[in-house]
Amino acid sequence: MISTTKMLTTGVLAAVLAAPAYPAPASDGGADTYAVRAARMLLADGREVEDAVLLVEGGKIRAAGRGVDVPAGVPVLEHDGVLTAGMIACHGYSGTRGETGDDTRSVLAEARIANALDLGHSDFANALAAGITTLVITPAPDNLAPGSTAVVKTAGGTILSSAAHLSLSFTDDALRANRYPTSYGGALAELDARLADPSGAFAEAVAGRLPVLFEVSSRDETQRAAEFATRHGLGGALHGARRAGEVLSAVQQSGLGVIVGPFDPGTPGRQLDSVVALGGARVPLAFGLDAPQEDGDALRLSAAMCVRDGLDPALAWQGLTSGGADIAGVGRRVGRLEAGLDADFVLWSGPPLDLTSSVVEVYVDGARVFGGVR
Amino acid sequence: MSTAMRSALAAGLVLACSAGLFAQEEQRDWKIFGEKVYTATGDVIENGTVAVAGGKIRGVTGGTRGGDGKNSLRAAAVTPGMVDLSVRVGAGTDSVEQSREVAPDMRTAESVDVFDVDWDVQARSGVTTALVCAPDFDVIGGLGVVVKTAGPSGVRARTVKADAVLRGAIGSQPSFRNHPAFGRPDDFFSRRPTTRMGVEWELRKAFYDAAAARGSDERAFPGSDELRSVLEGTRPLMLQTWTTQDIRTAIFFKEEMESEGLGHPRLILDAAAEAWKEPDLLARSGAAVVLPPYPLDGRTSDNSFMTLDSAKLVHDLGLPLALSAHGSGDPAARLDRQAGFAMRGGLSFEAALQAVTIAPARMVGVDDRVGSIEAGKDADLVLWSGTPFETSSRVIGVVIDGRLVLDPRPTE
Numbered sequence: 214m215i216s217t218t219k220m221l222t223t224g225v226l227a228a229v230l231a232a233p234a235y236p237a238p239a240s241d242g243g244a245d246t247y248a249v250r251a252a253r254m255l256l257a258d259g260r261e262v263e264d265a266v267l268l269v270e271g272g273k274i275r276a277a278g279r280g281v282d283v284p285a286g287v288p289v290l291e292h293d294g295v296l297t298a299g300m301i302a303c304h305g306y307s308g309t310r311g312e313t314g315d316d317t318r319s320v321l322a323e324a325r326i327a328n329a330l331d332l333g334h335s336d337f338a339n340a341l342a343a344g345i346t347t348l349v350i351t352p353a354p355d356n357l358a359p360g361s362t363a364v365v366k367t368a369g370g371t372i373l374s375s376a377a378h379l380s381l382s383f384t385d386d387a388l389r390a391n392r393y394p395t396s397y398g399g400a401l402a403e404l405d406a407r408l409a410d411p412s413g414a415f416a417e418a419v420a421g422r423l424p425v426l427f428e429v430s431s432r433d434e435t436q437r438a439a440e441f442a443t444r445h446g447l448g449g450a451l452h453g454a455r456r457a458g459e460v461l462s463a464v465q466q467s468g469l470g471v472i473v474g475p476f477d478p479g480t481p482g483r484q485l486d487s488v489v490a491l492g493g494a495r496v497p498l499a500f501g502l503d504a505p506q507e508d509g510d511a512l513r514l515s516a517a518m519c520v521r522d523g524l525d526p527a528l529a530w531q532g533l534t535s536g537g538a539d540i541a542g543v544g545r546r547v548g549r550l551e552a553g554l555d556a557d558f559v560l561w562s563g564p565p566l567d568l569t570s571s572v573v574e575v576y577v578d579g580a581r582v583f584g585g586v587r
Numbered sequence: 588m589s590t591a592m593r594s595a596l597a598a599g600l601v602l603a604c605s606a607g608l609f610a611q612e613e614q615r616d617w618k619i620f621g622e623k624v625y626t627a628t629g630d631v632i633e634n635g636t637v638a639v640a641g642g643k644i645r646g647v648t649g650g651t652r653g654g655d656g657k658n659s660l661r662a663a664a665v666t667p668g669m670v671d672l673s674v675r676v677g678a679g680t681d682s683v684e685q686s687r688e689v690a691p692d693m694r695t696a697e698s699v700d701v702f703d704v705d706w707d708v709q710a711r712s713g714v715t716t717a718l719v720c721a722p723d724f725d726v727i728g729g730l731g732v733v734v735k736t737a738g739p740s741g742v743r744a745r746t747v748k749a750d751a752v753l754r755g756a757i758g759s760q761p762s763f764r765n766h767p768a769f770g771r772p773d774d775f776f777s778r779r780p781t782t783r784m785g786v787e788w789e790l791r792k793a794f795y796d797a798a799a800a801r802g803s804d805e806r807a808f809p810g811s812d813e814l815r816s817v818l819e820g821t822r823p824l825m826l827q828t829w830t831t832q833d834i835r836t837a838i839f840f841k842e843e844m845e846s847e848g849l850g851h852p853r854l855i856l857d858a859a860a861e862a863w864k865e866p867d868l869l870a871r872s873g874a875a876v877v878l879p880p881y882p883l884d885g886r887t888s889d890n891s892f893m894t895l896d897s898a899k900l901v902h903d904l905g906l907p908l909a910l911s912a913h914g915s916g917d918p919a920a921r922l923d924r925q926a927g928f929a930m931r932g933g934l935s936f937e938a939a940l941q942a943v944t945i946a947p948a949r950m951v952g953v954d955d956r957v958g959s960i961e962a963g964k965d966a967d968l969v970l971w972s973g974t975p976f977e978t979s980s981r982v983i984g985v986v987i988d989g990r991l992v993l994d995p996r997p998t999e
Binding site: 385388390391392393394395396397398399401402431432433436437440459460462463 | 592664677680681682683685686690692693694695697698699700701729739740741742743774775809850
């Protein structure tokens with residue numbers, strides 16, 4: 214067993230040494246300034262623009278929309294499909310190699326998963342191929358305060374934020390029979406005490422500078438976390454709240470967003486109904502992936518299933534892009550096709566929420582990182 | 588379909604769904620007729636109609652015929668909703684703080700899961716109010732919460748009284764996980780207590796420490812205020828005491844606090860299966876007694892033995908008596924069956940009815956809201972197919988805060 218592991222490790226190491234550390238931009242001599250003319254462009258608010266142009270300069274978006282002037286001499290790529298911003302998955306474990314927390318203590322708020330990531334993990338390439346250009350990497354909810362989340366790009370090794378949220382777990386996963394706290398009451402008492410006299414990440418959260426990612430599971434945990442956020446005036450989002458729509462008033466009162474999914478065809482209908490209810494109440498939504506357990510394509514599938522269940526497609530698309538970026542705190546960098554933002558975009562064969570559409574090409578920071586002829 | 592249309596439809600759907608839910612909840616005005624209305628605190632009213640409005644009881648009128656309108660319900664008998672002080676629903680091992688043996692500041696109100704499906708079983712079997720405490724893995728486990736078994740989906744909206752009792756346990760349960768540390772402790776179960784003697788020592792020590800911390804910030808510790816509230820008599824101390832030696836421990840503790848001048852704890856002895864064994868001691872203590880479900884072979888937890896006439900004996904001593912299902916999921920252990928068993932052991936019907944309604948309500952100080960059919964109280968009512976507690980009778984209807992939880996009307 215040991216020798217097999219060693220061999221595997223050696224093999225992986227060799228592969229890592231041979232290949233670039235992360236999916237690298239295509240070295241096909243792409244121009245610094247170029248334009249993409251697409252038959253259709255899907256904007257973050259769900260509006261569709263026909264015959265639209267995206268003008269890219271130095272890895273940033275210079276202009277996007279219909280009637281954008283393309284300066285003379287700038288190369289124009291034609292795309293007979295749909296152009297969108299890159300998608301964002303707001304929850305996942307990619308690149309952590311399973312090391313998503315330190316179980317020796319229940320409060321480790323200053324730990325940063327961003328500093329322990331393998332950005333060359335194949336998961337990032339997998340996400341990229343699914344049209345996901347940004348991922349929120351989260352510590353596992355096995356500790357009361359397992360650390361802070363990271364926001365990374367799936368290509369180029371860019372860390373957009375190394376402390377995007379303070380993660381707080383209200384799930385029973387954080388309650389262990391051999392470690393304080395063992396109870397919901399003990400967990401609340403501990404967190405109340407940390408926030409009453411806050412320091413470090415807790416102080417940042419209280420001051421409103423660091424949003425909180427509330428990990429929950431059942432309805433009572435969802436309600437408890439939402440009420441806690443309201444009581445302490447904390448902003449951020451809930452994750453894992455499978456039936457948040459059934460405790461809507463507490464969620465609405467908290468002002469928290471909700472990261473939903475991943476869903477698959479086996480997901481009970483009431484979980485999808487919950488998302489529809491959240492959307493109807495205009496609760497900010499985003500989608501999570503829990504990769505590497507879930508394939509990158511599960512993100513789009515999750516959103517499509519919510520739409521099939523009655524979620525406004527515009528809200529679903531926002532959740533996959535701008536809404537997700539806002540919840541991740543990087544809405545002024547990625548998630549929208551707007552001048553000044555990073556040129557992270559996807560060329561689709563058709564509408565992205567139509568599951569028969571496929572990803573044709575993906576660009577990050579203006580460079581093609583998936584698809585096309587290399 | 589356009590995006591705007593879809594979102595309008597989705598919003599409409601949500602509104603329609605919630606309207607549907609609320610439509611059922613909105614109906615909170617009833618005329619509930621019973622051939623006999625058992626009020627629990629007053630007379631039995633023949634052919635009575637209980638008027639319910641806005642979730643409250645407005646009054647009872649005798650000699651009526653009962654209507655058949657939309658707001659009318661009828662049954663052979665109507666009683667107050669039952670009150671169980673020993674329900675183990677919605678508070679599992681995740682609600683007990685095991686990192687300390689004495690955790691008086693832990694609030695079950697922060698842990699209880701009102702979405703647990705077992706609440707529905709309780710509500711539909713006629714238990715409308717319940718005291719929830721964390722499982723008894725600690726010597727002092729924290730503060731219990733009194734909730735309604737059905738109603739709005741939030742613990743605060745369901746709460747009748749938070750922090751109603753301080754809950755503790757004597758006997759083998761609080762110590763069974765612990766072990767002595769040989770060498771270096773390897774987990775937090777390497778600790779006291781490991782025996783009944785250790786348990787009773789921890790119990791007394793906690794209260795002595797709390798008394799010593801009175802007026803001293805330096806000696807205060809988490810939960811010292813809650814412990815002192817027991818000494819001051821403002822909050823009952825509910826102790827799980829299955830066996831006679833555990834009952835003795837509890838009573839000796841109370842008498843020691845009194846003789847030392849530290850206070851006057853009000854005791855509720857829960858799961859007191861062997862309350863029958865030393866009647867003089869029990870009578871002397873004045874403790875309230877909650878009996879566990881009657882075991883068909885007499886044997887209960889902790890090697891204790893319970894007799895069929897336990898309820899009658901406690902009642903005859905003049906002590907407050909409550910019956911409980913003690914969290915049992917066994918249909919034969921349900922609260923209405925317990926009243927029947929107690930009557931088989933000699934308890935009168937009236938005393939049995941009180942032992943599942945007003946008596947437990949008084950023990951935890953919620954008798955201003957629940958426990959009897961009186962004008963102004965919460966409209967928590969149980970409708971029966973025949974004489975309550977008879978083996979051949981069953982609960983056919985339940986109303987909680989005026990909301991119909993179990994509809995007695997035949998389905999069409």
